[in-house]
Amino acid sequence: MNKSVRLGEFLQIRRSLLQPADVGLPDFGERRRVPGLRRDELAQLAGVSLSYYTRLEQGVSLNASPEVLDALARALGLDEVEQAHLHDLAHATRRGSKRRRLAPEHTDDATRQLLGAFGDAPAVVLGRRSDVLAWNRTGHALFAGHLDPQIPDQPDRRPNMARLVFLDAHTRDLFVDWPRKARAVVGKLRLAAGQYPDDSTLAVLIGELAMKSAEFATMWSENRVRNWDMAAYRMRHPLVGRLDLNLQSLTIPQESGQRIVVATAEAGSGSQAALHLLARACAPLARRAGHSSEAAGPAPARTGTS
Template sequence: MDERADHSDHPDRPAGSAAADGLDQRAELSEFLRTRRARLKPEDVGIASMGRHRRVPGLRREELAQLAGVSVAYYTRLEQGNGRNVSAEVLDAIGRALRLSDAEQAHLTRLAKPRQQRSRNRVPRRQTVRTGLRQLLDSMEGVPAYVAGARSEILAWNRMAAALFGDWGRLAPAERNWARLTFLDPGYRDLFRDWDSKASDMVSYLRLYAGQHPDDPELSALVGELSVKSDEFRRLWATHDVKEKGHGVKRMRHPLVGELTLSYETLHLPDDDEQYLCVYHAEPNSPASEALRLLASWGADAVPAEDAPLPE
């Protein structure tokens, strides 16, 4: 079989696209497995490479099937989007062969479950932030902090976050979204020194959420909008990379205080798995900590989240 015809089961559907009524689970499973297989080199798994004679990137289907201990026909059906009755043991074996991360393995499992066996995805509710959490944000002086939703909505923030990232309170509610700002607002391209990494991470978070809620119309609308308006988003969406938001370091170039390097921590809320608290901080006595002190005075004029217009 010629592996270059991998998309033959979905001829009318561009790779990585989102339908108006949600994501096509068969296409998602097919493209996810194909892109994971394509990123593995034969030498990565101890297979002698034939160099320029290989016609496809990454591993062949039969090589991956052998590594996973399944038949080529079985794996081919799975990669074509037919995950019916696939067992957890087989998915684990394929995940090990593909060297999937924990987030990728969970994503594969969700995509491969037959629709009749999946728990029904409830329609995501309108996002609200508890009063106590808003009070916690306001009490966090000196550190930028915000609460975001799973679709990258910016739901609540403190004055330091507005001073660092921009005065979100003056934006229309629909514009307060990290994905929209990252790809459609030139100011954020200037703010993040490692914008490519920021953009890649943002798409990976949305992909992970898409696997959990394939029928979310708001997510489909967001993906459709960004795919039309941003070539970079469309390219990254087609990679099918997934990632959990965790912790790390961001380098920024702020228009008022210049260069600063901040660490961030993501805290997932115990009573709402679709919201998380993100806090940025600087090393004590570092140039970045001095920059945050300078920003604190400017941030006094920012519109606090509780006074910002609410979504319709």
């Protein structure tokens, strides 16, 4: 999609979601031809001329200053994440046809060491498009135990969390409140589209999901963005049953756009016990045998030679 169209689309949709009463304007009860605020009302709130705002929404004006963007964000009632997204869209528009070369994504040794440091806590490394770049054993068992555990090491076959949430029945069934999870996924893809407008693979992913999932297409059209932070989800896992988990996202400083998502449960809860059970179930056989010996006490002394 044309970068100036993205900016104009975002402005138009967010404008349509506001009513005069939402922003302190008098509503005389007149019938409106289109939903939401009119262009002249938003321009007035932002302190810009109607002609300038119209050119901006139509993609004709490409050089909105940070001050104008901040004024529009305040008029639209955008939160901090949405305001940053607006600036990303405007920055992409100003760059015009200049494309930024994006390096292929991978996990370096330091990231893999960090992943291992989480021990039995489920952890997954996601890239800028939500591709799964790596996971630990419990992360694989929690989110995608039906997939080959080595598949993230194959760039052409890596699973993508957005694709799994919308197109994979196993993953969809994991989340009790699937629509809430799905909207969070779409909002994060919207955020990525603003941050990486030159990522053609991301554009292909969005197009694929819109074609294959009417639910994705509807949610995408809402033009909402979501930040990567902490979210609580109730899950139903085929091996260990119900889980109430916090999914926390940690940014990887040395790798742009990458983050580790870690699942935790309240201490002493049934969900924590279920995570321990899941970790035990997916542990290597030798490790499980070792734990069994420890639980049973010291082994008796052996005689003779092997």
